[in-house]
Amino acid sequence: MPAAAQIKVMVVDDQASMRAMIRRSLQDLGFKDVRDKGAAVDALASVKSDRVHLIVSDYNMPDMDGLQFLEEVRKDPVIGKTVFIMLTGSADREVVQKAAALGVNNYLMKPFAPAALKDKIERVFGELS
């Protein structure tokens, strides 16, 4: 049973308020090392230089969207296998299918409850302690 406290997380969302809410949800679930970025470009540079175990990224972002970010992560030989959970809007069915084709580990439709975030993470990592 993996310990949430041992899992390093990068949260990526262009809205500061949403990043804060996701951070708080993760911390409530026992995650201790939670970083965040407001742009996928910055997040990509950060996780390349300081690896994380889990990326939780919004899809709908300017400049580099969540799909482009996922693609960049997956094609990197070092961080390519990082667990990636995508946050999407409720109408982004096509986005989910594209993300699945690119190798996303799971996805979560906004708005979501913290329990749903925990469930999605546990489907990848197993039950968290």
Added chain:
Amino acid sequence: MRRINLVQGEHLATDRPDTLLSTLLGSCIAVCLHDGVAHVGGMNHFLLGQPDAGQQVCAQDMQRYGVHAMELLINAMMQRGAARSRLRAHIYGGANIIAGLGGIGHGNAAFARRFIETEGIAIGHVDVGGTRARKVEFLPFDGKARATFVAEPLPPPRVPQPVDGGELELF
């Protein structure tokens, strides 16, 4: 002029010059966003700011919260060509109409202002608080907004059905 009335939980962004958005507010908040270069405007209407720390909220209830309503509105604006850096926000509502509800309206107004400031969005008109309901009208193309007090009691809220995203069982 095409008039569209928004109710709790709804949002709409448009670049049509023939559209007027309106809503009726008690303790709820409506935020009107406008990009004066792209001539895109939008409005939302939400019931509460954000869940309290540790509060258990289901996904359906999350749709009532401003933190989600604001994201939907900002995304809709950007999809129509607005730029976040050019957005200007007007904030209305947040009245404490029913005594004994613990200042929900005040809390909502505080959330809205804090959200707009956190996101670095310029603030235009702010007409919040008090004890009377408001009617808000907004011309999204021009960005002009006004709020007038409403004398009669608000009708019971018509809450839209949540959008079914349709769980895709890919995983």
